[in-house]
Amino acid sequence: MKKLLLVLLSVVSSTLFAQEKADSTLIKTDSVKVDTLINQKEVSKKRKKIEEDTLSYTEEFKRDRVKFQFGLRGGVNFGRYQIKEIKDVVRVTSSGLPQFPIVRDNFLNNAQSALGYLGGVFVRMTRGSFYFQPEAVYSQKGGKFDILQTNGNLFKRVNGTINAVDIPLTFGLRFRQGRIFAGPVASFPMSFNQEIEDALKVYTVKDFKDELLTRPKFGVNAGIGFEFKHFFIEGRYEGLFVNMIDYEIGPTNNPVQFQMSPSQFQISIGLVK
Structure with a gap:
């Protein structure tokens, strides 16, 4: 009887051990399959990214897909x-009448540049080698002009700044790490x-800001x-078709037009993602 029990126990334990070993092998096999699938997906993603990065601009364009990016930039102006150089501009009193004795001045250009700053954000839409980039930029536009007395002495050197919000719409062409745009x-x-306000108040009693700040x-x-992954550096020129300031100064009965652009x-420099 004892021998029979020992045989039965041996058979049961052998069966349980075999089942446990089979389950363990199955778990390991499933784990290997899962790891293999994950690795295959990662390799596939990396391969796809490499393939996309090595596409030529022509091949990118043929894929009929627009790539969207966002970025920001900041720098200096x-x-x-x-x-418009004008002569014999008459100074006026608080009533708008000419000063007595009459004083006349000349407005002249000054070739010196002035430093300002800028900062803004943009959206870039790229297809192949072409891209379109609308921006919103806060910009401080500096500059200088001179006011001379009729005897040639300097009356004022105006160091002006105009703070503005610019909306550039740029169309660009990429080539390797560089790009050109306009x-x-x-x-x-x-x-x-x-300084600009004080300089013009000598020649007018009107508040020119209300008129000038309402028109784009x-x-x-x-x-x-030039771009280096997500970092870029660029230089650009910006000029206006019209005058930023176009205003009558001088006596009301004999005004002259002051124009400045x-x-x-x-x-x-900036980042694009």
Whole structure:
């Protein structure tokens, strides 16, 4: 009887051990299959990314897919003001009448540049070697002009700044790590610094800001950039088709037109993702 029990116990234990070993082998096999599938997916993703990165611009364009990116940029402006030079501008009193004795001044250009800053965001839509990039940029446009007395002495050197929100729409062409671009820009002036206001108040009693800050100005921008993965550096020129300031100054009975347009050379760095 004891021998029979021992035989039965031996058979049961052998069966249980065999079953446990089979289950363990099955688990290991399933784990290997899962790991293999995960690795295959990762390899497939990497291979797909490498294949996409090595596509030529022509092949990218044929895929009929637009790539969207977002970015930001900031930098500095090197600005100049171009004014319409005018002579014999009469200073006025608080009533708008000519000062007595009459004083006349000349408005002249100054070739010196002034430093400003800029910062903004953009969206880039790319297909092949072509891209379209609308932006929103806050820009400080600096510049200088001179006011001379009729005897040739300097009355004022105006260091002006105009703060504006620019909306450039750039159309670009990529080549390797570089790109070139150009397009229209709309500039919305927000404020002027005190030096411009003080300089013009000598020749007018009107508050010119209310009129000047309600109208967008249109121009063009163009430049070149270089990209290193998500980082880029670029230089661009921006100029306006119309005058930022176009205003009558002088006595009300004999006014003259003061016209001024800023132009900027910008150097900026940024990130695109």
